Structure formats: structure tokens, C-alpha cells
Amino acid sequence: GAVVSQHPSRVICKSGTSVKIECRSLDFQATTMFWYRQFPKQSLMLMATSNEGSKATYEQGVEKDKFLINHASLTLSTLTVTSAHPEDSSFYICSATTSGGAAYEQYFGPGTRLTVT
Amino acid sequence: QKEVEQNSGPLSVPEGAIASLNCTYSDRGSQSFFWYRQYSGKSPELIMFIYSNGDKEDGRFTAQLNKASQYVSLLIRDSQPSDSATYLCAVRRFQGAQKLVFGQGTRLTINP
Numbered sequence: 372g373a374v375v376s377q378h379p380s381r382v383i384c385k386s387g388t389s390v391k392i393e394c395r396s397l398d399f400q401a402t403t404m405f406w407y408r409q410f411p412k413q414s415l416m417l418m419a420t421s422n423e424g425s426k427a428t429y430e431q432g433v434e435k436d437k438f439l440i441n442h443a444s445l446t447l448s449t450l451t452v453t454s455a456h457p458e459d460s461s462f463y464i465c466s467a468t469t470s471g472g473a474a475y476e477q478y479f480g481p482g483t484r485l486t487v488t
Numbered sequence: 489q490k491e492v493e494q495n496s497g498p499l500s501v502p503e504g505a506i507a508s509l510n511c512t513y514s515d516r517g518s519q520s521f522f523w524y525r526q527y528s529g530k531s532p533e534l535i536m537f538i539y540s541n542g543d544k545e546d547g548r549f550t551a552q553l554n555k556a557s558q559y560v561s562l563l564i565r566d567s568q569p570s571d572s573a574t575y576l577c578a579v580r581r582f583q584g585a586q587k588l589v590f591g592q593g594t595r596l597t598i599n600p
Contacts, residue, residue, distance in 0.1 A: 403586050414576065414592045415532070464531045468586070475580065476522060477588060482531040 374398050375467050377480035385488055391451045392483045394465030400445035401467035409462045421448050455487045489514050492579050494591035503600050507564040511577030511591055520580040521560040525573045532576055567598045
């Protein structure tokens with residue numbers, strides 16, 4: 372159980388275009404989903420926390436107009452990187468948590484590697 | 489002081505030995521503690537979580553929590569080359585908090 376999927380796994384786009392990444396919880400309802408970014412040889416950086424049906428809470432320094440998050444249902448959250456630039460190239464990972472867990476543990480998706488040319 | 493600190497390593501352990509990974513945290517009120525394993529180029533995978541003082545065992549893995557000293561550790565018995573990865577310690581700071589605070593991770597290498 373506790374499987375989280377992400378799509379696409381890898382995407383290459385041109386500078387100035389937008390990219391949408393989907394995160395789905397496959398076998399549980401995710402009360403909260405999280406979006407992280409990870410640069411090479413660095414730890415995870417939390418970008419935002421997303422609850423179903425409400426606006427996402429962004430971490431300090433993360434541009435909410437650039438990284439659009441939609442959490443339309445208890446099993447789906449999307450991250451749209453708008454007007455992407457080469458510095459947005461990174462590994463984007465979502466995670467999901469359920470209120471049924473003993474410690475509200477987070478389960479991670481496989482990640483999406485974004486390359487902006 | 490970082491909220492969650494780990495020795496970045498690399499930590500080298502011979503195959504079959506016990507690997508010991510340590511993590512300290514600054515917020516004494518922290519509630520839950522997690523160990524994730526991350527292989528290069530992959531996303532983190534939950535290994536264990538613990539929220540009570542003492543030891544918690546799961547197969548070859550043992551998590552140890554000492555709230556008075558504000559540290560949590562992960563022991564890997566009978567280390568295998570497949571255990572070579574970066575291990576991330578994460579802390580949930582308070583009851584009801586949704587997000588986790590991650591350490592920088594410790595890179596572990598098991599030498600055959």
C-alpha cells in the first residue's frame with residue numbers, strides 16, 4: 372500500500388514554456404500532498420504544502436505565481452512550472468500523507484526530472 | 489544551528505558489519521522521526537518511523553530515539569552492498585504539523 376505515482380518521469384522543455392507534473396496517490400486518499408525540489412547532491416527542499424480543495428501553502432522564497440499547484444481531489448495534485456527557465460531544471464518530487472497513518476508518514480512519488488533548454 | 493543535523497559522510501562500512509547513522513534535532517518538542525533511504529537519481533523511500541523513546545526494530549533495521557538527548561539513530565545489521573545509499577533523517581516538529589524537516593543526509597557505502 373501507500374503508492375504514489377508521478378507523471379511524467381522525465382521531461383525536456385524549451386525556455387519560456389510551461390510544464391505540468393501530476394502526482395497521484397494510487398491506493399489511499401491523500402489528505403495532504405507536498406512538492407519538493409532537489410538539486411544534485413543536495414537535500415530535499417520543500418516548495419509547498421497542498422490540501423485538497425484549498426490553496427497551497429508555499430515556503431518562503433518560492434514564487435507561487437511561477438509554481439502553480441492544484442489539488443483537485445484526494446488522489447491528485449498537479450504542479451505547473453510556468454515560463455520555465457534553465458535554472459528551474461531540477462528533480463521534482465511529490466509526497467502524500469494520510470490521516471490514517473500512525474505518524475502521518477509521507478510517501479514519495481518516483482520524481483520528475485525536468486530539464487529546461 | 490540546523491533544525492536537523494546529520495553527518496554528511498561518506499560513511500564506509502564493510503559488508504556484514506553494523507552501520508550506524510545518527511541524527512540530532514534542535515526542537516525539543518518534536519514528535520515523530522523518520523528515516524528515508526534515497527538511491528542516487530531516485531526519490532526517497534520510507535524505511536522506518538519512530539515516536540516513542542527506545543528502540544524499534546524492523547528486520548535488519550533498528551531505529552533508536554532518545555528525546556532527552558535529542559537524537560535519533562538508525563542501525564543496519566548485516567550490511568549489504570544494496571544498502572549503499574543516502575539516508576535522510578526527517579522530523580515532524582509538533583503534533584498536527586504537516587510538513588517534515590529533513591537533514592542533509594548521510595551517504596553510506598557498504599564495501600564488499
